[in-house]
Amino acid sequence: MKGFREFIMRGNVIELAVAVIIGGAFTAIVNALVDGIFNPIIAAIFNADEINKAVWQLGPVSLGVGSVLAAIINFLLIAIVIYFLIITPMNKLNEQLYVRKHGHKPSEAEVETAASETELLAEIRDLLAAREGK
Numbered sequence: 001m002k003g004f005r006e007f008i009m010r011g012n013v014i015e016l017a018v019a020v021i022i023g024g025a026f027t028a029i030v031n032a033l034v035d036g037i038f039n040p041i042i043a044a045i046f047n048a049d050e051i052n053k054a055v056w057q058l059g060p061v062s063l064g065v066g067s068v069l070a071a072i073i074n075f076l077l078i079a080i081v082i083y084f085l086i087i088t089p090m091n092k093l094n095e096q097l098y099v100r101k102h103g104h105k106p107s108e109a110e111v112e113t114a115a116s117e118t119e120l121l122a123e124i125r126d127l128l129a130a131r132e133g134k
Contacts, residue, residue, distance in 0.1 A: 030081070034074045042069050 007013065039051035046054035046066060054066025098106050 026078070026081070030074055030077050033077065034070055038073045039066075039070055042066055042073075 043049065043051045043054050043066065046056070048054040048066060051066040051070050052064070054064070054069070055062040056065045057063075095105065
């Protein structure tokens, strides 16, 4: 039970749970946007009543492109929103924190050093975990 409690109390598990909850709520927003705006536009382009009925006729073969296009649009919208609302602000915040701490913007060499330090720490963590597992 002690190991389980330690596992649950780690920050990563709690952060992951929050991310899953926010992801679920965000998915509902994106699905509403795709279903309410983009799917009708795609259906109109292909002269279909519903997006799932949108097809592209190639001779005797009908390709159901509507649902594929809806999935691609859904993915792109999620990626765009995540990039502009999460990744970009986090990068700027990290840069501002670095400037406050060091008094200047990080050079490329410092960024590469930080990345290699992170990799080294991950290797040390893995070695320690393997050692404890034996």
